[in-house]
Structure formats: C-alpha cells, structure tokens
C-alpha cells in the first residue's frame with residue numbers, strides 16, 4: 001500500500017510516499033528556516049504562512065518523485081499534534097481535502113510517535129516492547145512502547161525541551177538558529193571537562209529540566225566564575241568575538257561542556273527508565289539524536305548496561321513526512337482511521 005504522509009508541525013512543510021510502512025519512495029522537506037533565523041527561533045505566523053504557500057507544491061513533488069499517481073495512494077497520514085496550531089491546521093486541512101476529493105482514508109498521527117517510528121523505516125525493525133527517548137526542539141520525553149497504539153509516558157521535560165536548550169544556548173553565544181548543529185560542530189574543538197555544567201534535578205527521576213543549565217551558560221558568558229581572567233571575560237562578552245566560534249577555544253569549551261552535561265543526563269535517565277521497566281531495548285528519535293557525540297556516548301553507555309540501542313538514519317531524525325506515512329500505515333493496518341472532524345491536538 002502507498003501512503004502519503006504530510007508533516008507540518010513546526011517550520012517544515014513535508015510530504016512523502018512510503019510503501020507498506022517501510023520503503024521510502026520519496027521524502028520531500030521544505031523549510032522556512034531562513035525566514036526565522038533573524039529572530040533566533042521559529043515565528044509561528046511566518047511558519048504557517050509559508051506552509052500554506054508551499055504545501056500543495058511539496059505534496060505534488062513527493063507524488064512525482066515516488067513515480068506514483070494520486071489514485072494509487074491508499075491512505076493520507078497527517079501529523080495532528082503536538083506542534084504549532086496554525087502549522088498543524090495547514091497540514092490537516094490539506095490532508096482532509098485530499099481525502100475527501102479522492103475518497104482516500106485519512107489518519108491523524110502523533111508527531112512524537114512518528115519520531116519513534118523513524119527507526120522502522122528502510123526495512124529496519126525493533127522488537128517490542130522498548131523504552132523510547134524523543135528529544136526534539138519542542139519535546140524531551142521518555143516512553144514505554146508496548147505497541148504503537150499502547151505507548152505510556154514515563155517522564156518529560158518540566159520546562160525547556162532539550163533541542164530548545166541547544167537553540168537558546170546558541171542564541172546566547174550569538175551562533176544563530178538552529179543551535180544543535182552549530183553547538184555540535186563547535187564542541188568538537190572544545191574541552192568538555194573545562195566547565196562543570198549540570199542539569200537540575202527533578203522530583204520525579206524520569207523527568208527532565210533544561211532551563212537551569214541554559215541560565216548557567218548565560219551567567220558563564222556574562223559573569224564568568226571566579227578564577228577566569230578578566231581579559232578572558234571580555235572575550236566571552238563581546239558578540240563579534242563570540243562569532244569567531246571555531247577560533248575561540250573558551251567558547252568551544254562552553255559548547256562542549258554544555259553538550260556533555262546534556263548528553264549525560266539523557267543517558268542517565270534513559271538507562272534508569274530501562275532498568276525500571278526491565279527493558280533491554282532503547283529506541284531514540286527526534287532532531288537532537290542526529291548529534292554524533294550523543295550517538296557515540298549512548299552506544300558506549302548502553303552497551304555497559306547491556307541495553308541494545310537503536311537510532312534512526314541521521315537524515316530521518318529531523319522532521320520529515322516519511323515517518324508520518326510509516327506510522328500511519330502501521331496504525332491503519334491495526335484498524336485505526338480518522339474522519340473529517342479530525343482536529344489539531346497541539347499539546
């Protein structure tokens with residue numbers, strides 16, 4: 001069965017055609033990133049306006065690249081939430097109109113579960129049940145997955161999402177948006193043991209908190225800890241010097257130390273969740289898990305705990321519609337359908 005996936009939960013407008021939930025025939029993503037960059041984050045109104053303008057073109061391109069005809073599509077799977085209301089509405093309205101005009105079944109899917117499903121594309125599979133960690137720009141959540149229609153939340157961030165913390169730290173350091181890739185690049189030249197950052201403790205051990213570490217970076221940049229030379233302090237504080245990222249070692253140390261502290265807390269809590277649930281498999285998803293240092297350290301630590309770890313292909317970590325089509329197929333086969341009163345589920 002050919003499934004058309006539609007994804008528009010944040011700044012991307014994406015469409016994909018996936019065969020039988022595993023074979024990606026096309027995977028088109030158009031981003032409005034360049035229009036948000038000067039604001040240091042996604043502006044919802046700009047995102048939804050761009051999505052409205054591009055969605056038909058992106059879907060058309062996905063159909064053409066897959067070399068299928070619209071009449072061959074057996075299901076339209078669309079992200080219903082969580083995400084930005086206006087953006088989700090564009091995708092859902094488009095999917096509904098296709099479903100109605102072509103008499104194709106419609107299915108609304110959960111964006112976070114789609115990130116988990118990215119591990120099942122390209123013929124890969126993970127034995128159920130497992131613990132899943134989704135780390136994106138909007139969420140940081142640990143789940144216990146018995147099947148894709150039986151997913152329980154074990155813990156989540158109480159404040160900023162992990163990707164959001166990367167984005168905000170990059171903004172503090174005047175590195176631009178999105179922050180994850182640039183922090184990762186910069187951290188490669190830094191000493192992660194130089195500054196002792198840590199993420200705040202949470203009352204519930206499987207929850208997360210990233211707003212404290214972001215503020216710690218801010219203070220480190222504006223008011224370095226005692227012992228740091230005054231002239232070094234000036235280097236931290238002057239944005240145009242900070243922009244010379246690669247050449248500023250101290251700046252790289254901040255990025256490396258921040259990144260390491262974040263990765264450490266993600267590992268600690270994910271492995272704790274595996275221990276609590278007696279799970280032997282840990283499945284990763286979301287934009288942040290494209291990070292190479294995170295992947296490397298997770299593999300090493302999971303192995304020590306005898307937990308098998310799974311990551312999607314790097315290009316399937318970020319928002320895309322192939323994962324939406326794949327999850328839609330899986331749920332459709334389990335008997336799930338949406339009707340035309342499908343609504344956005346932003347939270």
Ligand code: KG4
Pocket residue numbers: 010135136137138139162163164166167178179180181184286287288289290291292317318319
């Ligand atoms: O899953 P995603 O594409 O969109 C949401 O659902 O939010 O994730 C985007 C987030 C952004 O916050 C971005 O900074 C972060 O993923 N990200 C990374 C990396 N690449 C993207 N974070 C750390 N390291 C990366 N290499």
Ligand code: ZN
Pocket residue numbers: 111115136137286287318319
């Ligand atoms: Zn996402």
